[in-house]
Each structure stands twice: as structure tokens, then as C-alpha cells.
Amino acid sequence: MAELVVTGQLTGGEPLPAAHDVPKRRLVSSLRSMLGSTPRKVLAGVAIVVLLTGVLGVLLAVAFGDVGSGFTSIGGQDAPLVEDSTGLYFSVNDMDAQVGNILLTGNAVALAGDRQQDLVTYARDRQRAESDLQQVAVTAAADPAAQQAVSSVLDALGQYEALAADAILLNQRGRDPAGSPSAGTLGYYRQATDLMRTAVLPAAEALTSSNASSLDAAYRQDRSGALEGRLLVLVIGLAVTAALTGLQVFLARRYRRLINPALAAATLLAGGLAIAGAVQLDAQANYLKVAKQDAFDSILALTRARAVSYDANADETRYLVDPARAGRYQDSFLEKSQRLADVGNVGIQGYDAALAADISAYQANHADVRFGGYLGTEFRNITFTGELAAATKALLAYQVYERDDRRLRALAAGGGAMTGGNGASGIGATASGGGQRLGQAIAFDIGTSPGQSDWAFSNWDAALGSLLAINEKAFTAATTAGTRTGSGWTRMVPVVGIAVIAGLTVAGVWRRIGEYRLPYAGPSSGSVSRLRSIAAAGPSPASRPGSGRAVAELSPGLTGIHRVPPVPHRLHAVGGLHRPSRRHRQGHRRPCPARKLGLVP
Numbered sequence: 001m002a003e004l005v006v007t008g009q010l011t012g013g014e015p016l017p018a019a020h021d022v023p024k025r026r027l028v029s030s031l032r033s034m035l036g037s038t039p040r041k042v043l044a045g046v047a048i049v050v051l052l053t054g055v056l057g058v059l060l061a062v063a064f065g066d067v068g069s070g071f072t073s074i075g076g077q078d079a080p081l082v083e084d085s086t087g088l089y090f091s092v093n094d095m096d097a098q099v100g101n102i103l104l105t106g107n108a109v110a111l112a113g114d115r116q117q118d119l120v121t122y123a124r125d126r127q128r129a130e131s132d133l134q135q136v137a138v139t140a141a142a143d144p145a146a147q148q149a150v151s152s153v154l155d156a157l158g159q160y161e162a163l164a165a166d167a168i169l170l171n172q173r174g175r176d177p178a179g180s181p182s183a184g185t186l187g188y189y190r191q192a193t194d195l196m197r198t199a200v201l202p203a204a205e206a207l208t209s210s211n212a213s214s215l216d217a218a219y220r221q222d223r224s225g226a227l228e229g230r231l232l233v234l235v236i237g238l239a240v241t242a243a244l245t246g247l248q249v250f251l252a253r254r255y256r257r258l259i260n261p262a263l264a265a266a267t268l269l270a271g272g273l274a275i276a277g278a279v280q281l282d283a284q285a286n287y288l289k290v291a292k293q294d295a296f297d298s299i300l301a302l303t304r305a306r307a308v309s310y311d312a313n314a315d316e317t318r319y320l321v322d323p324a325r326a327g328r329y330q331d332s333f334l335e336k337s338q339r340l341a342d343v344g345n346v347g348i349q350g351y352d353a354a355l356a357a358d359i360s361a362y363q364a365n366h367a368d369v370r371f372g373g374y375l376g377t378e379f380r381n382i383t384f385t386g387e388l389a390a391a392t393k394a395l396l397a398y399q400v401y402e403r404d405d406r407r408l409r410a411l412a413a414g415g416g417a418m419t420g421g422n423g424a425s426g427i428g429a430t431a432s433g434g435g436q437r438l439g440q441a442i443a444f445d446i447g448t449s450p451g452q453s454d455w456a457f458s459n460w461d462a463a464l465g466s467l468l469a470i471n472e473k474a475f476t477a478a479t480t481a482g483t484r485t486g487s488g489w490t491r492m493v494p495v496v497g498i499a500v501i502a503g504l505t506v507a508g509v510w511r512r513i514g515e516y517r518l519p520y521a522g523p524s525s526g527s528v529s530r531l532r533s534i535a536a537a538g539p540s541p542a543s544r545p546g547s548g549r550a551v552a553e554l555s556p557g558l559t560g561i562h563r564v565p566p567v568p569h570r571l572h573a574v575g576g577l578h579r580p581s582r583r584h585r586q587g588h589r590r591p592c593p594a595r596k597l598g599l600v601p
Helices: 021-035 036-103 109-139 143-175 183-255 262-319 322-338 352-362 373-379 387-412 434-446 452-487 492-513 527-537
Strands: none
Touching: 021 452, 036 143, 036 183, 036 434, 036 452, 036 492, 109 143, 109 434, 109 527, 143 183, 183 262, 183 387, 262 322, 262 373, 262 387, 262 434, 262 452, 262 492, 322 373, 322 387, 322 452, 352 387, 373 387, 387 434, 434 452
């Protein structure tokens, strides 16, 4: 069956609409019938502007509220929790180191002062560890994994303290000489240190790692939210300014006003609010980066480095106290040295040369950081003023401490000679051979004079502390600045911005809406009588063409809103300069409804 194609034109010569244009025309017709008259279109534009402005204000409040809560979480909860767990790791490490020092000094009269100081330090570390545990338990009360780790550390630490107390008490009662604890004392100490290495330290490290992971996740979410909020604020702000601009263009074309001051001010304010909000959100994201990535990542690496350093220093003591396990403790020291500064697959005798080569390469080119470990993490994240000098000083101090460790082992093996000492004459002075070598090694290990092991370790620890202080100061400054910068954007700025923009928008169209009369059902009898009297009297000068006078529509069958034609060449006080239309310039006026009804000649 052949397809029938119908073409033609509408009456009057207008071509028929194409099939694909019909839905479009219906949509346009529906919109026109829905919007209706000009006042409805103006009010619809005002409603769109107010709605978009409200969305902008809510978005600003939510975005800044989320970033502010992120600063509160990172600065007041997550970071302190990581620091407490890291401090716990450091405290329990030093507890075991001090037990080794107590057994190393034994009951030698010359080392009585060192022994007493070691006992005091052990008690202080125990109190600090218990305090850190309590703080972590309170802060991480809502985290089941953290609570489980705290419980594990608490149980293992209690067992360790009991074993350490037995070793110390037996060493005191047995009058063990320096560096030569009895078999019973050594048995308790081995149990204690093994428990520390297999249970306490892994649980503390797991707790630190878990808290650090939570902090990383919170940081990524908060910073991503700040950057996404910045983009959304710009997009909504652009939509508000576009809506205001469109409303002004419509009023300019419909009312012949070149500019509407109130709407222009609202447009500038909306654009300024969006740009200022985006700039502040970008600053918030930058403060988050400085606090977490630039400062706290270094803080975490350096605090872990400090805790591992104390554990490595304790390995030196264990190496001297328990000769049967000397090889195990030497390997443990090398493993911790690689965690501090990883220089590749080398033995303990080749570590110094490899570290010296990496340091020389870095001094020649600061971008060439070859060593890894915690120190490598810090040197790849140097950001703040004075941090480079402090980090270099710490690295060189660490190099000196590592060299002294090799000297200590040479003394214990009888391959070195003592120069200076701290009570060396009272340690094994009457002994010969191995006893004298052990006495020299002990004196060098606990000595605090320049050139001795504890002196080098104290310098390394002090340099780490100075480097930590720089990053901690930057962290505190960034979190404080971020909290202070975003404080006014959660309530006051969005609320005031919404109110002012909405008020200016309404004020800008109020006089234009006032030029219209409300709909009415029909004329009153008094209006009809007055118009009949005017018609009987004849046309007045005001009703001549071009006068611009409006006559009410009195037909009972017609209702609607009719605008009062503006007077040509009139300067409005608020609306601005009125530009006369072409119809006014040609003397044309709208047909009078009363004349159509025959009420006016």
C-alpha cells in the first residue's frame, strides 16, 4: 500500500509545521500558558534566584562544616591518638632498655649512680606507658579494633613487668657483678625481653599503624570534600549570577530599563560570595595538606624513628648482658638500623660505608635521597623553615652513633682500646682477658662523656627532638589557622549572604511588579457611571493619542492584569532612566478597551 504524503499550507499562506516540531511547539505553548503574564515570569525568575541562592548558602555551610569537623578530628582526636600510641611504643621500648642497663651495671660500686638512674628511668617509663594506654583507651573507645589492641598490650605488659621485676630483684639479691648476671637472673630477663619483642611491641606497633591508617583515611576524605565543595560552590555561584543576569536582561527588554541597580548589586554579591567561598575552601584544603602531609607525616616517621632508636640502643645492652644471644641481638640492631635509614642489602660491617656514600650523595644534591627508612621519609618531605638544617644535623648525629656501635662491638671482642671512660677503672679492673674487655665495653656503652656511646646517642636523640619540634609547631599552626579561617562560614556568612541577595532581588523587581493591577472579576457600577459621564462630556486632552494614560478594562467578560503604560522620557527615582519605545516615539498607543465597548467616542 502506497504511503500517503500530505503537504500544504495553513490558511493565510503559513506552511504546515513539521512533525518533529510539534512536540517542541507544544512544550513552548505549555510553558507560555503556565507562566502566563509578564508579572508571573518576573516572579518565576525571582523564585529561581532565591532558590539557587539558598542552595549556595546551604552548600557553603555544609562544606565548611565538614572541613571544620575534619580539623577538629585531625587536630583533636586522630593525631593525638597516633601520638599516644607511638608514645606507648617508645615507653615500653625504653622500659626494656632500662632493665638491660640495670643488669649491665650489676652491683658494681663505681656504677651505683648509673644503676639508680636506670631504676628511676624505668619507673618513669612504666608510668608513661600506663598513662598512654589509658589515653588511647579513652580516645579510641568507639573503635573495637583499637580496644582489642589496647587489651593485648595491657595483658602482655603486665606479664612483662612481673618478669622484669623478678630479674631485677634476683640481680640485687645475688650481688651479680657488672655485665655478668646469674643464670637465674638471665633466665627471667630472657623471658621478659622475649615477651616484649613478641607480644608487647607488635601489639603497640599494630595500634599505631591502625590509628595512622584511620588518620590517613580521614585526611583524604576531608581534603577531597574541600576540593569538591570548592567546585560545587563555583558552579552554583555561576548559576545564581546567570539567573540574576537573565532576570536583568528580561526586565531591560520588557521595561526598557538599561540597568537595575538592585539586581546588579545582587549579581556582584552572588559572584563575590561564590568566589570568596571557593578561595576559602581552597585555603582550607591547603591547611589540611600542610597539617597532615607536610607536618604530621614527618612527625609520625620521626616519633617511630625515636622509638626504634631506643630499641636499637637496648639491643647494644642485650648484646653485652647475654653473650649467648649476642649474634641474635646484633642482627636485631642491624634490622632496626635499616628501619631508621635503609642503605640496601649490607651487613653490619658494611653499613657505615653505605650510609656514608648515601650522605655524600645527598650533600652533593639534595634531590638525591638514596637512603630509605624513617629518615628517608623525612628527607623526602622537608617543607618548613629550618627543617633542612635540623634534619641534616640529625642525620650526621645518627652517623656518629652508628660508628660508635661498631667501636663498642670491637671493644667487647677485644679489638679496640679505651680512651677515657666513665668508671672504667672500677669495672673488671682486677680481671684479665675477657673480663677487662667487657668492663671497657660497658664503660663505653653507658658513658656520657664526649666520644662515648651514650653521649652519641643523646646527641642523636636531641637532634631528633629538635626536628620533631619544627614539624609539631607547623602542625599546630596549620590546624589552628584552618579552624579559625572557616569559623565564620558555617553560619553567619551564608545566612547574611542569602538574606542580602534575596532582599536585593525582591527590591529590584518590586517597582516593576507594582506597575500592574491585580485581576478583577468586573467593573463596579460607579466606574461604569463615571466613564459614561466622561463619554458624554467628550474627549479630554489626556485621552489624546500619545498621552500614555491607562483606561481600566470594564468588560465583565474580560479579566486579567494590564500594565499601566509608562510615561515617555521620564526619569524614575529607583528604576533608572526610562528609554522610550519605538511605539511611543511614533505616537502609537494601546487600543482603549473602553472605546471597544462603545463607552468612549
